[in-house]
Amino acid sequence: MITITDAADERLDDIRNLNHSDNRPDLPGGKGLVIAEGPLVVSRLVESRFPLRCIVGFPQKLQAYEEEYGLPEGIPVYAVDRETLAEAAGFDLHRGLLAAADRAPEPSLEELLANAQTLCVLEGVGDHENIGAIFRNAAGLGVDGVLFGNGCADPLYRRSVRVSMGHVLRTPFAHLPGTYTTWQRSLEELRERGFRLVSMTPGGDTTLAKAVEGADKVAILVGAEGPGLTEHAMRATDVRAVIPMAAGTDSLNVATSAAVAFYEVQRSRS
Amino acid sequence: MITITDAADERLDDIRNLNHSDNRPDLPGGKGLVIAEGPLVVSRLVESRFPLRCIVGFPQKLQAYEEEYGLPEGIPVYAVDRETLAEAAGFDLHRGLLAAADRAPEPSLEELLANAQTLCVLEGVGDHENIGAIFRNAAGLGVDGVLFGNGCADPLYRRSVRVSMGHVLRTPFAHLPGTYTTWQRSLEELRERGFRLVSMTPGGDTTLAKAVEGADKVAILVGAEGPGLTEHAMRATDVRAVIPMAAGTDSLNVATSAAVAFYEVQRSRS
Numbered sequence: 218m219i220t221i222t223d224a225a226d227e228r229l230d231d232i233r234n235l236n237h238s239d240n241r242p243d244l245p246g247g248k249g250l251v252i253a254e255g256p257l258v259v260s261r262l263v264e265s266r267f268p269l270r271c272i273v274g275f276p277q278k279l280q281a282y283e284e285e286y287g288l289p290e291g292i293p294v295y296a297v298d299r300e301t302l303a304e305a306a307g308f309d310l311h312r313g314l315l316a317a318a319d320r321a322p323e324p325s326l327e328e329l330l331a332n333a334q335t336l337c338v339l340e341g342v343g344d345h346e347n348i349g350a351i352f353r354n355a356a357g358l359g360v361d362g363v364l365f366g367n368g369c370a371d372p373l374y375r376r377s378v379r380v381s382m383g384h385v386l387r388t389p390f391a392h393l394p395g396t397y398t399t400w401q402r403s404l405e406e407l408r409e410r411g412f413r414l415v416s417m418t419p420g421g422d423t424t425l426a427k428a429v430e431g432a433d434k435v436a437i438l439v440g441a442e443g444p445g446l447t448e449h450a451m452r453a454t455d456v457r458a459v460i461p462m463a464a465g466t467d468s469l470n471v472a473t474s475a476a477v478a479f480y481e482v483q484r485s486r487s
Numbered sequence: 488m489i490t491i492t493d494a495a496d497e498r499l500d501d502i503r504n505l506n507h508s509d510n511r512p513d514l515p516g517g518k519g520l521v522i523a524e525g526p527l528v529v530s531r532l533v534e535s536r537f538p539l540r541c542i543v544g545f546p547q548k549l550q551a552y553e554e555e556y557g558l559p560e561g562i563p564v565y566a567v568d569r570e571t572l573a574e575a576a577g578f579d580l581h582r583g584l585l586a587a588a589d590r591a592p593e594p595s596l597e598e599l600l601a602n603a604q605t606l607c608v609l610e611g612v613g614d615h616e617n618i619g620a621i622f623r624n625a626a627g628l629g630v631d632g633v634l635f636g637n638g639c640a641d642p643l644y645r646r647s648v649r650v651s652m653g654h655v656l657r658t659p660f661a662h663l664p665g666t667y668t669t670w671q672r673s674l675e676e677l678r679e680r681g682f683r684l685v686s687m688t689p690g691g692d693t694t695l696a697k698a699v700e701g702a703d704k705v706a707i708l709v710g711a712e713g714p715g716l717t718e719h720a721m722r723a724t725d726v727r728a729v730i731p732m733a734a735g736t737d738s739l740n741v742a743t744s745a746a747v748a749f750y751e752v753q754r755s756r757s
Contacts, residue, residue, distance in 0.1 A: 354743060
């Protein structure tokens with residue numbers, strides 16, 4: 218454990234100006250590191266496929282972490298005080314514990330589909346917290362992998378990682394190739410492997426329960442809050458499923474809809 | 488429509504320093520007004536049981552609102568520019584449209600239960616956004632009323648109103664009398680009226696689907712994120728229901744759990 222008292226110390230570069238670099242983690246010039254906050258999520262980053270670079274925290278937070286999880290070998294651990302961390306990170310991190318890791322290549326579609334029975338496919342989900350919540354729900358409700366169609370936000374953005382409770386670091390995901398009007402072709406590969414493709418849409422013509430009934434393998438598609446799935450995407454699926462809603466109400470939040478769908482897939486199999 | 492250019496104008500007092508007063512809306516000295524933001528939620532406040540006091544917004548936002556919803560009669564409408572609104576409210580309101588209303592008495596338990604078939608009962612839910620999300624989910628998934636046990640945050644706090652998309656203004660709710668260890672006695676009244684009382688808990692011994700199966704009237708109980716329902720509350724219920732979760736994952740967010748439960752109640756009746 219190395220104590221650092223100078224916020225300008227280059228060993229803190231991985232967690233420097235987090236608000237700034239996180240705003241554009243996938244752009245040229247963005248550092249693009251995976252950042253975990255708090256002991257539970259840090260422990261999940263440590264156990265993940267992402268190559269760990271360092272752990273940074275207040276001395277007492279590092280000690281508590283070591284007691285609960287142990288410290289990984291061969292990884293620098295930097296003890297900092299609250300002011301030093303706030304100055305380096307660019308804002309006050311009251312959790313006082315961070316870890317940084319390099320990004321890692323995604324699994325191939327082949328690998329991801331190999332043993333999967335339930336998938337979630339996202340299109341146009343641009344909100345990092347919704348993506349995080351979808352991963353949290355997916356992990357809890359037995360989804361084996363998440364596929365990204367066009368127009369989604371970065372699941373490894375710090376806020377997605379946090380809201381997912383670290384499950385973006387554990388549940389396999391992959392980006393489907395193609396543009397706004399071509400990525401849907403990849404769905405054909407899912408169908409060939411026996412997946413029933415279910416679009417979640419308030420305009421669906423089949424109840425969710427009927428839509429997933431009897432399916433051995435299911436891929437649940439959800440779209441952006443507001444516009445929802447594109448017609449292009451829905452046309453490439455087998456069924457348009459609706460969660461029956463009370464009259465005069467709004468559709469559910471996208472992560473909530475997804476959770477209900479994942480639940481129903483599980484229930485229908487039990 | 489009256490144009491106000493002085494942020495200190497007392498006609499803007501209803502929306503003054505919103506961050507400050509909203510932090511303690513139910514304390515002595517707190518103004519305790521119900522605040523709606525954005526056209527959809529403002530329209531729901533206008534139609535609600537809460538006595539409307541004023542509408543405040545940028546001129547173009549007021550005009551757009553008038554075209555879509557019409558302006559209510561006999562209610563002052565104040566046009567302000569962005570700087571004036573930001574100075575009065577205490578922060579920049581990019582939505583540019585607000586309405587304020589007085590609080591109104593809650594319905595009696597008698598009134599609330601009269602025609603209800605599905606209820607949600609909250610205990611210790613202290614997060615305003617979770618409360619808002621629970622109301623949004625409740626409204627969409629056919630819940631007739633929400634009952635507050637001990638230790639919950641204020642559903643009429645501005646952030647709850649916003650996250651609920653205004654459904655806290657529409658779905659009836661009432662606070663059950665009593666303290667931390669006595670409020671549960673009110674649950675007996677629900678049972679006498681034929682409600683099956685279902686505790687949602689990760690430690691439940693019955694699947695959610697079995698727990699609600701065949702029940703004519705159901706009350707779903709959810710507790711705080713983290714600790715969940717107290718043993719006191721669960722003892723007063725008929726069944727402890729679990730949403731089957733994947734091994735090694737965390738429980739769902741409280742509003743998401745509630746949504747899944749509401750969905751299952753609806754599905755089991757269809």
